[in-house]
Amino acid sequence: SSGTTCGAMSSPKKDESSVHKTRTGTGERTSSAARKGERLPSSTSRASAEGEGEGKKKPLTKAERRALQEAQRKAKAERQSSSAGGKPLGKQPSLDAGSRKALHSSSKQSSDGGVGGGGGRRDGRTITPTMLEADPLQKTAKGTKAKSQPVESHVKQVQLFSHLPQFERSTAPKRSLGLSSSIHPAIVRVGLQYSMGVVRGSNARCIAMLSAFKKVIQDYVMPPQKELCRDLETTIKPYINYLTQCRPLSVSMGNAIKHLKLSITRVDPGTLEQEAKDKLLGVIEQYVNEKIILADKAIAESCLGIIRDGDVILIHAHSSLLLSSLVHAHEKGIKFRVIVVDSRPMMEGRASLRVLVRKGIRCSYVLINAVSYIMKEVSKVMVGAHSLLANGYVMSRVGTALIALVAKAYNVPFLVCCETYKFCDKVQTDAFVINELGDPNDLVETGRRQGNILHDWKNMPSLGILNLVYDVTSPDLIAMVITEVGNIPCTSVPVVLRISQEVQQNYP
Amino acid sequence: LVISEIMAEDEVSEKVEGFVAYLKQKNFHSSYDVAKRTVLLMREVASKTKWSNAREMIERMKVEGKKMIAAQSSESAVANMVKRVLKVVREEHARCVGDSEDMDSLHGLLKGGASEDLDKPVSNLKGIVIEAINELLDELDGSASNIASQALDHIHSSEVIMTTGYSKTVEAFLKAAARKRKFEVIVTESAPSYQGQQLARNLGVEGIQTTLITDSAVFAIMSRVNKVIIGTHTVMADGGLKALNGAHALALAARHHSVPVLVCAAMFKLSPSYLCSYDQDTFNKIVAPHDVMSFSEGDMVSRVHVQNPVFDYVPPDLITLFISNIGGSAPSYVYRLLSELYHDADREF
Numbered sequence: 001s002s003g004t005t006c007g008a009m010s011s012p013k014k015d016e017s018s019v020h021k022t023r024t025g026t027g028e029r030t031s032s033a034a035r036k037g038e039r040l041p042s043s044t045s046r047a048s049a050e051g052e053g054e055g056k057k058k059p060l061t062k063a064e065r066r067a068l069q070e071a072q073r074k075a076k077a078e079r080q081s082s083s084a085g086g087k088p089l090g091k092q093p094s095l096d097a098g099s100r101k102a103l104h105s106s107s108k109q110s111s112d113g114g115v116g117g118g119g120g121r122r123d124g125r126t127i128t129p130t131m132l133e134a135d136p137l138q139k140t141a142k143g144t145k146a147k148s149q150p151v152e153s154h155v156k157q158v159q160l161f162s163h164l165p166q167f168e169r170s171t172a173p174k175r176s177l178g179l180s181s182s183i184h185p186a187i188v189r190v191g192l193q194y195s196m197g198v199v200r201g202s203n204a205r206c207i208a209m210l211s212a213f214k215k216v217i218q219d220y221v222m223p224p225q226k227e228l229c230r231d232l233e234t235t236i237k238p239y240i241n242y243l244t245q246c247r248p249l250s251v252s253m254g255n256a257i258k259h260l261k262l263s264i265t266r267v268d269p270g271t272l273e274q275e276a277k278d279k280l281l282g283v284i285e286q287y288v289n290e291k292i293i294l295a296d297k298a299i300a301e302s303c304l305g306i307i308r309d310g311d312v313i314l315i316h317a318h319s320s321l322l323l324s325s326l327v328h329a330h331e332k333g334i335k336f337r338v339i340v341v342d343s344r345p346m347m348e349g350r351a352s353l354r355v356l357v358r359k360g361i362r363c364s365y366v367l368i369n370a371v372s373y374i375m376k377e378v379s380k381v382m383v384g385a386h387s388l389l390a391n392g393y394v395m396s397r398v399g400t401a402l403i404a405l406v407a408k409a410y411n412v413p414f415l416v417c418c419e420t421y422k423f424c425d426k427v428q429t430d431a432f433v434i435n436e437l438g439d440p441n442d443l444v445e446t447g448r449r450q451g452n453i454l455h456d457w458k459n460m461p462s463l464g465i466l467n468l469v470y471d472v473t474s475p476d477l478i479a480m481v482i483t484e485v486g487n488i489p490c491t492s493v494p495v496v497l498r499i500s501q502e503v504q505q506n507y508p
Numbered sequence: 509l510v511i512s513e514i515m516a517e518d519e520v521s522e523k524v525e526g527f528v529a530y531l532k533q534k535n536f537h538s539s540y541d542v543a544k545r546t547v548l549l550m551r552e553v554a555s556k557t558k559w560s561n562a563r564e565m566i567e568r569m570k571v572e573g574k575k576m577i578a579a580q581s582s583e584s585a586v587a588n589m590v591k592r593v594l595k596v597v598r599e600e601h602a603r604c605v606g607d608s609e610d611m612d613s614l615h616g617l618l619k620g621g622a623s624e625d626l627d628k629p630v631s632n633l634k635g636i637v638i639e640a641i642n643e644l645l646d647e648l649d650g651s652a653s654n655i656a657s658q659a660l661d662h663i664h665s666s667e668v669i670m671t672t673g674y675s676k677t678v679e680a681f682l683k684a685a686a687r688k689r690k691f692e693v694i695v696t697e698s699a700p701s702y703q704g705q706q707l708a709r710n711l712g713v714e715g716i717q718t719t720l721i722t723d724s725a726v727f728a729i730m731s732r733v734n735k736v737i738i739g740t741h742t743v744m745a746d747g748g749l750k751a752l753n754g755a756h757a758l759a760l761a762a763r764h765h766s767v768p769v770l771v772c773a774a775m776f777k778l779s780p781s782y783l784c785s786y787d788q789d790t791f792n793k794i795v796a797p798h799d800v801m802s803f804s805e806g807d808m809v810s811r812v813h814v815q816n817p818v819f820d821y822v823p824p825d826l827i828t829l830f831i832s833n834i835g836g837s838a839p840s841y842v843y844r845l846l847s848e849l850y851h852d853a854d855r856e857f
Contacts, residue, residue, distance in 0.1 A: 399724025
C-alpha cells in the first residue's frame with residue numbers, strides 16, 4: 001500500500017517543483033525531495049502547500065479550519081471520557097469524514113514513513129496528536145514551542161523512565177510543521193532525516209546540522225534596523241527547538257551550536273552583511289574541518305601505534321571514527337582481525353561489517369549475548385563514544401557498558417576513541433538521569449518466520465517495552481581514551497575541557 | 509518363559525530406540541520432559557529386562573544409559589537421571605542386604621565400605637527398585653511446584669526483579685509470588701531466541717507489571733534492580749551454571765551493582781561433571797547462525813564468521829543462592845548434594 005500512496009504523492013510534487021523552481025531555496029528543496037523519493041513525501045509537500053516557503057502563516061481555508069476544530073473538540077471530549085491509558089484504536093472512530101480529508105496526507109506519511117519501526121506504527125497514533133496540538137499552537141502562530149508538550153497518553157510509559165521525554169518521533173516533526181512554516185527547509189529536511197533514522201551517529205548528525213545552518217546563513221536576509229548578531233540568533237532558536245523535537249540533540253551538535261552562537265555574538269556590528277555571512281560560513285567550515293575531519297585523521301594515526309599485528313579487536317555497533325581508524329590501519333599493512341558485536345534493535349553492527357568486509361578485513365559477527373563467549377579470543381576492545389562527561393564517564397550506545405564489564409572480567413583492555421569536541425560539562429553516574437528513549441515497537445519486530453510474539457503488547461496493560469539508546473560506562477572499566485590531543489585517561493577529560501574553554505575565551 | 513522374556517526385551521529395545529530418536533531430533537521442549545522420559549525408560553529396563561542380581565541390573569542399565577546419553581550429549585538431564593537411578597538401585601540393594609541404615613555412617617565407613625556385594629541375590633529386588641524409581645518420579649513431578657512454594661520467602665513487596673530467557677521454573681516462581689505480593693519484573697528479550705519475549709508475554713497476561721528490555725540495556729538498568737532471578741539449563745558440579753547465553757554478562761552486572769543472583773533449578777539439573785576449560789567443545793553448543801545473520805544477507809554471510817553459541821558458563825562466585833526442590837543452598841554446598849544423589853562409581857561413564 002505504501003507504493004501506491006507514494007505514486008499518488010509524486011505527481012503533485014512534480015507540479016510544485018515546476019512552480020517553485022523560480023523561488024530561491026524552495027525550488028532546490030522540492031526537487032531534492034523529489035529525488036529523495038518516498039522519504040519526504042507529504043511533509044515537504046504539505047509545508048509547500050501550506051506555507052509557500054519562508055516566513056508566511058499557513059492559509060487554512062475556513063472549511064478546513066472548522067473541520068479541524070470540530071474534530072479536535074470531539075477528540076478532547078473523547079479523551080476526557082475514556083481512561084488514562086487510552087489506546088490508539090479507540091480514538092480512531094472519533095474522527096469524522098470532514099476532518100479525515102485534512103489528515104489524509106499525515107496518515108499517508110505515517111504509513112509509508114516506516115523506516116526504522118515497521119510493524120507497530122498505526123495511523124491512529126499519529127493522527128490524534130496533530131489534531132489536539134493544532135489549536136493551541138495556531139493561537140501562538142509563530143511555531144516556536146518554548147515549553148514541552150504534554151506527554152500523550154497514547155504512548156505507554158515505563159515508570160522508571162517517566163521523567164524522560166517519551167518516544168514521539170513520528171509525531172513531532174509534523175506537529176511543529178503543521179502550523180508554522182517559518183522553519184527553513186534545509187532544517188526541515190535535516191530534522192526529518194534525524195527522526196527517521198536516516199542520519200545516525202554523532203559526527204554525521206553534527207555535520208548534517210552544520211551544513212543546514214550554512215544554508216540558513218546563506219539565505220538569511222538581515223532586516224533593516226536590526227543587528228545581525230542578535231537577529232540571527234533569534235532566527236536560529238526556533239530551528240534548534242525544531243531539531244530537538246525531531247530527535248534530542250546529541251552532545252556533538254550541542255557543542256557545535258554553542259560555538260556557532262559564540263561566533264555570531266562576536267560579529268562586529270559594523271561589518272557589512274555579506275562580509276559577516278562569509279565570516280560565519282568560514283567559521284563553520286573551519287569547525288568541521290578542524291574538530292571533526294582533521295581530528296579523525298589524527299586519531300587514526302594514533303591508532304597505528306596501538307593496533308599490532310595479530311590483534312583481535314572487538315568493536316560494538318557503529319562508529320565512523322573507529323571504522324576509519326581500522327581501515328587506515330589495515331591499509332598501512334597491519335594484520336589484525338575484527339569481531340563485531342551487534343545489538344538489537346538498531347543492528348548498527350551490520351553497517352560496520354559491510355564497511356570492513358569491503359576493505360578486506362577478516363571479520364566475525366556475534367550478538368551481544370555471546371560477548372562473554374567470544375571475549376576469550378579478544379586482545380583489545382575499541383569503541384567510539386557519543387560524548388565524554390566531565391566526571392570521566394563515557395556515554396555511548398547502549399551495550400557498551402556491558403561489554404566493558406565483561407572485558408574487565410577477562411582482563412581485556414578497553415579503549416575509547418573520541419574527538420575533543422564531544423567532551424561536555426555534564427556529569428552523570430547512571431544511565432537513568434539523562435537518556436534518550438527509542439521506539440518501543442522496534443523491539444517487537446523480531447523478523448522470525450513464526451511472527452512477532454508481542455504484536456499486541458499495547459493491549460496488555462501490565463506489559464511495557466523499553467528501548468534505551470544510550471548508556472554510561474564508568475572510568476574504572478576503561479583503560480584509555482584516544483583523542484586528537486593525545487592518549488589520555490578518562491579522568492583527564494575536565495582538564496581538556498578547561499583548556500579548550502580558555503582557548504575559546506582568548507580566541508578573538 | 510523364554511518367549512515372553514524375548515518379547516519384553518524387544519519392547520525395551522524399541523522404546524530405547526524411540527527415545528534415542530526423540531533426543532536426536534530435539535523434539536523436547538524442556539529438560540523436565542527429557543528427565544521424566546529417561547526415568548520412565550529406566551523403570552522399563554528394570555522391570556522388563558532379565559537380570560538375576562543387582563550387578564547385572566546395573567550393567568544393563570549402564571548399557572542402555574550410554575546409548576541415551578550418546579544421543580544428545582548436551583542434554584545433561586539424561587545423564588543425571590541415569591546416574592540417579594543407578595544410585596537408587598545401589599541404595600536399595602544395600603538396604604536390603606545389610607542393616608544399611610548406617611551405610612553412610614562412620615561405622616560403615618570404618619568397615620571399609622567394601623560391603624558392596626552386588627552379586628548377592630535379594631528377594632523382590634525388582635519391586636523395591638520400581639517403588640524407589642516411582643518415588644523419584646514423584647520428586648520430579650513436584651519439583652516445579654516445590655520451588656514455587658518457596659517464592660514468598662524470597663520476594664518481598666515493591667521489588668524490581670530482573671530475569672532473562674524463559675524458564676518454566678522461574679515463571680511458576682514469579683506467578684506464585686504475584687498472588688500475594690506486588691512487584692515489578694524486568695525481562696531481557698534474549699535475542700536470537702527471543703525466549704524473553706515469550707516470558708514477558710506470559711507474565712503480562714497474568715497481570716504482573718512487566719517491562720521488556722534489550723539485552724544490551726542490562727547494565728544500564730541494573731542499578732534499579734533489587735534481585736536477579738534466573739533459571740538454568742544445568743548446575744555444574746562446582747556450583748557454576750550452564751545457562752542461556754547472556755547469563756554470564758547478567759551475573760557480572762549484578763555483582764558490579766551488588767545485586768543478589770538467585771537461581772531456581774530443580775535437583776534433576778544438578779550434574780556431576782565439571783567444566784575443565786573454557787574451550788571445552790562439549791560444554792557449549794553452537795547452533796546455526798541463521799538467527800544471528802540470515803541468509804538473505806548472503807554477500808556478507810559468506811565472508812564473515814558468524815557464531816551463535818547457546819550456553820554460557822557462570823562461575824559459582826557470581827551466584828548468591830540456589831533455590832531447588834529441597835530448599836535453598838549456597839553454591840559452595842553443591843558438592844555435598846552431589847554425593848547424596850550420585851554414587852562415585854557412576855560418576856564417569
